[in-house]
Amino acid sequence: MRAVIRAGDQPGRIGFDDVDEPVPAPDEAVIAVRAFSVNRGELSLLEIRPDGWRPGQDVAGEIVVAAADGSGPPVGARVVARADQAGWAERVAVPTDRIAVLPDAVSFEQAATLPIAGLTALRSLRMGGPLLGNRVMVTGAGGGVGRFAVELAVDAGARVTAVGHPADELRALGAAEVVPEVEAVEAGLALVVDAVGGPVLTASVKRCRPGGTVVLVGAVTQEPATLRLWDFGGHGVSITSFFSAMTGARDDEDLGTLVGLIAEGRLHPHISHLADWSELAETLDLLRNRKLGGGKAVLTIS
Ligand SMILES: NC(=O)c1ccc[n+]([C@@H]2O[C@H](COP(=O)([O-])OP(=O)(O)OC[C@H]3O[C@@H](n4cnc5c(N)ncnc54)[C@H](OP(=O)(O)O)[C@@H]3O)[C@@H](O)[C@H]2O)c1
Numbered sequence: 001m002r003a004v005i006r007a008g009d010q011p012g013r014i015g016f017d018d019v020d021e022p023v024p025a026p027d028e029a030v031i032a033v034r035a036f037s038v039n040r041g042e043l044s045l046l047e048i049r050p051d052g053w054r055p056g057q058d059v060a061g062e063i064v065v066a067a068a069d070g071s072g073p074p075v076g077a078r079v080v081a082r083a084d085q086a087g088w089a090e091r092v093a094v095p096t097d098r099i100a101v102l103p104d105a106v107s108f109e110q111a112a113t114l115p116i117a118g119l120t121a122l123r124s125l126r127m128g129g130p131l132l133g134n135r136v137m138v139t140g141a142g143g144g145v146g147r148f149a150v151e152l153a154v155d156a157g158a159r160v161t162a163v164g165h166p167a168d169e170l171r172a173l174g175a176a177e178v179v180p181e182v183e184a185v186e187a188g189l190a191l192v193v194d195a196v197g198g199p200v201l202t203a204s205v206k207r208c209r210p211g212g213t214v215v216l217v218g219a220v221t222q223e224p225a226t227l228r229l230w231d232f233g234g235h236g237v238s239i240t241s242f243f244s245a246m247t248g249a250r251d252d253e254d255l256g257t258l259v260g261l262i263a264e265g266r267l268h269p270h271i272s273h274l275a276d277w278s279e280l281a282e283t284l285d286l287l288r289n290r291k292l293g294g295g296k297a298v299l300t301i302s
Contacts, residue, residue, distance in 0.1 A: 012281030055089030072096025128191030140195030210234030
């Protein structure tokens with residue numbers, strides 16, 4: 001079958017190769033991938049992994065081999081899944097506790113936006129406790145994680161400040177306030193989901209109410225954060241980290257929640273770039289150079 005491999009000397013650091021079919025473990029199903037999305041973390045991995053390494057985490061498609069242990073969806077089911085790697089391929093084996101079945105109303109392209117960005121948004125918001133009536137700020141709000149975080153926080157009853165652009169699109173997701181810089185935000189935040197880091201992290205901490213939480217999910221800026229005691233917004237403000245690959249949680253239920261919200265019209269994946277996977281190298285360059293206009297890039301395999 002055809003698959004994407006890391007190829008350091010090629011455009012986008014990727015190439016296509018013929019590889020062996022996946023051999024599933026007893027608790028794994030094989031998915032024929034119809035759509036996948038790309039994440040900023042994969043750009044970093046393509047820089048450091050050896051040639052031949054196979055990237056790809058966010059996949060949606062059809063089950064072609066059900067798990068031998070009887071778990072998970074049957075052959076023919078339409079699904080979304082979070083793979084560890086090797087998902088940018090015609091077929092991939094994934095543990096069934098990372099696979100959710102798609103409602104008819106949810107397309108493969110929409111579903112492919114969810115695994116890394118959607119799970120990160122959902123789970124980082126949960127780290128802030130109950131959101132109903134509380135002020136939540138999302139930085140990097142126009143990006144893949146940010147847009148999901150804004151809309152999920154609004155759905156949970158928070159008053160959301162989005163730091164990012166475009167303002168009209170973020171307001172359409174329910175943000176009560178959209179600002180270009182954290183400096184424009186009043187203090188009193190219960191929770192910040194910070195996808196940017198560096199000076200933005202420092203400014204976020206300053207604007208937390210006592211007992212508030214900053215969940216650091218990203219580092220789109222490589223600048224370090226400087227923090228002194230008096231930078232904190234009060235007593236008991238905490239900074240915590242989120243790593244999607246290290247939560248230890250099973251993904252099927254949360255992916256099921258996210259696709260259910262899409263089917264109900266409560267979550268709207270923003271696909272800013274849709275192309276055939278033959279255009280993957282160009283797409284990765286657009287992501288690398290911040291030319292995707294926010295939202296998610298989705299590639300399809302026909
Ligand atoms: N912890 C985890 O498990 C996890 C999971 C997913 C993602 N992440 C990380 O989270 C971050 C966001 O991911 P994403 O998928 O949402 O990326 P993305 O779609 O590229 O979005 C990044 C957003 O940040 C903005 N931005 C870029 N550079 C900035 C800067 N210097 N200052 C302020 N804003 C800036 C971008 O605006 P422009 O449109 O102007 O570029 C965009 O809105 C990345 O660092 C990613 O690696 C972590």
